[in-house]
Amino acid sequence: MLKILKYSFFDLMRSRWSYVYFAFYLLLGVVLLFLNNDLSKAVITLMNIIIVLVPLIGTIFGVMYYYNSKEFTELLLAQPLKRSSIFLGQYLGVAISLSMSLILGLGIPFIAYGLFKSNAIWDFSLLLVTGTFLTLIFTALAFNIALNNENKIKGFGYAILLWLFLAIIYDGLFLMSLVLFEDYPLDKLSLIGSMLNPIDLSRTLILLKLDISALLGYTGAVFKKFFGTNFGFIISFIILTIWVIFPVLRIVLKSKKKDF
Amino acid sequence: MVSIENLHKKFNKNVVLSGVDLNISEGGIFAILGPNGSGKTTLIKSILGMVIPNKGTINVLGKNIKNSASYRHEIDYLPQIANFPNNLKVKELIKMIKDLRENTNEDQRLIELFTLQPFLDKKLGNLSGGTKQKVNLVLTFMFNSPLIILDEPTTGLDPISLIRLKDLIQAEKAKGKTILITSHIMSFVEEVSDEIVFLLEGQIYFRGSILELKNKTNQPDFEHAIASILT
Numbered sequence: 018m019l020k021i022l023k024y025s026f027f028d029l030m031r032s033r034w035s036y037v038y039f040a041f042y043l044l045l046g047v048v049l050l051f052l053n054n055d056l057s058k059a060v061i062t063l064m065n066i067i068i069v070l071v072p073l074i075g076t077i078f079g080v081m082y083y084y085n086s087k088e089f090t091e092l093l094l095a096q097p098l099k100r101s102s103i104f105l106g107q108y109l110g111v112a113i114s115l116s117m118s119l120i121l122g123l124g125i126p127f128i129a130y131g132l133f134k135s136n137a138i139w140d141f142s143l144l145l146v147t148g149t150f151l152t153l154i155f156t157a158l159a160f161n162i163a164l165n166n167e168n169k170i171k172g173f174g175y176a177i178l179l180w181l182f183l184a185i186i187y188d189g190l191f192l193m194s195l196v197l198f199e200d201y202p203l204d205k206l207s208l209i210g211s212m213l214n215p216i217d218l219s220r221t222l223i224l225l226k227l228d229i230s231a232l233l234g235y236t237g238a239v240f241k242k243f244f245g246t247n248f249g250f251i252i253s254f255i256i257l258t259i260w261v262i263f264p265v266l267r268i269v270l271k272s273k274k275k276d277f
Numbered sequence: 278m279v280s281i282e283n284l285h286k287k288f289n290k291n292v293v294l295s296g297v298d299l300n301i302s303e304g305g306i307f308a309i310l311g312p313n314g315s316g317k318t319t320l321i322k323s324i325l326g327m328v329i330p331n332k333g334t335i336n337v338l339g340k341n342i343k344n345s346a347s348y349r350h351e352i353d354y355l356p357q358i359a360n361f362p363n364n365l366k367v368k369e370l371i372k373m374i375k376d377l378r379e380n381t382n383e384d385q386r387l388i389e390l391f392t393l394q395p396f397l398d399k400k401l402g403n404l405s406g407g408t409k410q411k412v413n414l415v416l417t418f419m420f421n422s423p424l425i426i427l428d429e430p431t432t433g434l435d436p437i438s439l440i441r442l443k444d445l446i447q448a449e450k451a452k453g454k455t456i457l458i459t460s461h462i463m464s465f466v467e468e469v470s471d472e473i474v475f476l477l478e479g480q481i482y483f484r485g486s487i488l489e490l491k492n493k494t495n496q497p498d499f500e501h502a503i504a505s506i507l508t
Binding site: 274 | 288326327328329344347348349350354363364365376378
């Protein structure tokens with residue numbers, strides 16, 4: 018698996034898109050710091066972008082890489098390699114190179130600005146950790162979609178739909194259900210609702226860590242009571258890990274049964 | 278060497294193989310023939326584990342291949358259409374495959390044999406079909422495995438390379454290896470193969486030597502004998 022990972026990783030590192038992605042984050046970091054002139058504020062703005070953009074890039078890159086490397090995959094399948102190591106190697110190659118672009122692209126300007134001397138370092142690290150989790154989750158979901166669809170156009174379509182659903186439509190439905198059932202106590206429901214969607218979960222996690230939950234009113238207090246504790250924090254990370262493990266497991270199972 | 282029992286495979290509703298039984302003994306050249314869509318490639322890919330059969334068992338060198346990958350160390354496979362990653366150089370591809378399987382020095386001899394030296398630093402996406410096929414041949418023949426599977430090996434080759442390929446196949450046969458070939462070029466099949474397996478509608482229609490086929494169909498030459506099966 019490590020050999021496949023190595024080849025996929027270097028293959029991606031040589032491609033233009035990794036640099037574009039890296040350069041984008043570099044620019045974003047520099048511009049935000051320049052405009053805000055304050056680390057904590059830059060972190061908040063950054064969160065809003067990362068939460069939406071990282072899943073989108075993860076999904077698109079995942080699907081694109083799978084379809085583009087079809088020939089490479091077929092070549093590998095005839096070699097004495099396990100299917101699980103071929104696909105896991107490719108998946109990790111994509112996910113790790115994307116995460117690296119994210120971490121380095123944002124890390125460099127923030128460190129240059131004096132991150133280590135500021136107290137925003139924990140918020141910033143949390144941002145990068147959740148960003149990495151989101152990359153791992155959405156790349157895995159993208160691989161699942163691509164494995165299920167031979168047709169590229171369909172694969173891309175479903176991938177975009179998935180992102181659209183989790184990043185935007187889910188929130189809309191969630192909000193509507195809250196309005197619809199406003200006569201009932203909804204603390205628990207909204208807590209569970211935001212835990213089931215990795216994007217919402219990441220957003221809540223960071224918002225509460227940034228200590229701006231006072232803006233969220235009563236529900237914010239309930240959330241703070243849960244997520245603010247170590248227990249809530251650990252549970253959140255367990256759920257994010259589950260969101261990684263299940264799609265990855267499905268990649269392994271699905272690839273075992275597929276014909277090439 | 279390879280034994281296949283009651284192999285069934287369908288893609289969605291399209292039945293490709295329906296109950297193939299085949300025993301291939303060690304040593305010799307076997308040609309798998311059949312009209313387009315008769316399941317030749319599916320049969321080969323089943324042996325390679327790339328296609329998962331719906332039913333039936335396949336043994337390679339006495340071991341069931343189900344859920345196994347290591348048996349592919351014993352197989353050299355030449356895929357039908359040389360689909361390689363386009364942004365890789367020829368040199369890098371050869372190095373990568375060696376890294377993934379095992380080290381060998383045989384590639385140098387094969388590169389010379391097919392005069393591929395000028396192309397080593399070119400990207401695979403920029404090569405012509407015939408040159409890609411030569412690279413494909415180098416990748417296949419550089420390892421010393423007892424079973425060689427060639428899917429349409431002659432595609433795109435010029436006459437000189439074709440002669441070299443035939444020599445290469447005969448040399449491997451002389452080492453006691455088992456070689457499976459599919460091809461639509463009947464003269465090539467007639468020249469190299471010891472025995473033929475004819476697939477028709479997902480089953481083995483005929484198996485034996487070319488002479489037996491000619492006698493069975495009462496046709497003087499091989500091409501017409503094949504054609505008479507199909508009409």
